[in-house]
Amino acid sequence: MRRWILRSQDPQLYYEIKDHQKELRRRFQDKFGYALIINPLLAKLEKIPGQAQAWMGIQAFESIREYQMFCYLLMFLEDKEIEEQFILSTLTEYVALCFPKGEVSWNSYQCRRQLIHVLQYAVKSGLIKVTDGDGEGFLRNEQQEVLYENSGISRYFVRNFMQDIMHFQEPEEFSRSEWFAMEEDRGIVRRQRIYRKLLLSCGVYPDTQKEKDEDFAYIRNYRGHIARDLEQLFPCELQVYSSAAFLVLDREHTIGNVFPQNHALHDLILLVHAALRKRVQANTLTLSANEVIEMEIDACERMVQKVIRANRSMLPKKYQEESISAKKLCEQLLSLMESYGFMEQREHTCLFFPVVAKRSAAYREEEA
Structure with missing residues (x-):
């Protein structure tokens, strides 16, 4: 969205x-x-979100430091007027001073690259405009100047909080602060949290850490009422199963990022989903009580690489080149699947959620 x-x-x-x-x-x-x-x-x-998840971050960022730089950029823009211009060197000086001494040096290519990621995201989001120069030049030379203009919308990027957040230590505290001084598991608070989960997650599943997940029970018990509410707002269908609930958009409508798109990696994800289904049907993979597939990470990577090698001839030329190994393509694929919320990589295992059963595919035999 x-x-x-x-x-x-x-x-x-x-x-x-x-x-x-x-x-x-x-x-x-x-x-x-x-x-x-x-x-x-x-x-x-x-x-x-009703429940924050790892894939909800800024996908353009690859490190915690980029998030830090982005926050400092927002602070820097806070003192700027709408349409006020500034040069890159004033920003780099400000950002370097915000970090502990010596942690950031613009002599470092990695630091410059991270800042460029942040600035590119800020430009794409409309926070700033490039008036003169090329940010890519900063990668080659830390003395390179670029002229930017503040759009004035940066102050609306971070939401307002109902209480002081400076003492927060855990991410869960931000969720609890949303309903400050209200009972989190009663009435309107539960309903709003559940509607948020359905709207902003690719799937809602029972919490296996709880003896009974009251939120999921609410979805099952009031599915008809929830469906009517959401269908009045969006062209969608609420699908509820014993182990999952999905809000599915009508085929002719798109809101935000939609899967699948016309992209080779999306095709491969669908093929991986099909391979998982076949293994479950053949009893070589078993489902947990909440229909989650758990695989050792080595076995998962072997399976994904096997799918890649079996279908590589069907992919665009850039994915057929020997310079892109099946292992490297596997890493890209698993990272993308995790970013969509289809699976989760842990230290030694991969967890595939029930949503993978919703979308799978195979190339037609005459195309093989």
Whole structure:
């Protein structure tokens, strides 16, 4: 889903939302507890997940340091006026001072590369604009200057919290702070949390750490009511099973990132899903009580590499080149599957969630 709608980039959709803001505010506040922010720059729905998951991070970032740099960028922009310009060197000086002394040096190619990732994401998100220069030049030379312009929307990137978060030590504390001074497992709070899970997760599963997962029981007991509520807001269908619940979009509609797309790696993921189903049907893989597949990571990598080698001739040429080994392609594939929430890699095992059974495929024999 889109983080926000910028008036400068999509004025038609911005004004459509603005014209219907009263009804939209009522529906999203009631069903999800989401605030709708509309100002002269943007329209934004504060989409807070019902349960934070690892794949919900910023996919463009590859390290914790990039998140740190991004936070410092937001702090830097906080003191800038709308359309105020600044040069890259003023930002690099500010960021270096924010880190403990010596932790960041722009003589380091890795540090420069991380900052470029952050700036590219900021430009793509509309936080800043490139007025003159090329950020890629900073990779080659730390003295390279680029002129940026502050768009003024950076202050809306981080949501407002209902209490002081400076004493928080665990991620779960952010979730609890959302319903400050309210009982988390009663009434409207439970309903809003469940609706958020269904909307922002590719699948909702029972929590095996609990003797009885009350949230999942709520979905099963009130599936009809939940389905009517969500179908009034989105072109979707609620599918509920003994071990999973899915909110499935109609085929002709797309919201945000949709799987599968016309991409070779998506094709391979579908083929991996098919291989998993065959192994379960042949009893060479067993399902847990909540229908999760658990495999030793070595066995998982062998299976994925086998799928890659068996279908490599069907892939685009760039994936057939010898420079891209099956092992390297396997790493890319598992990382992508994890980013979509299809599976989770742990220290020695891989867990595949029930959603993998929803989508699988095979190449037609005449194409083989």
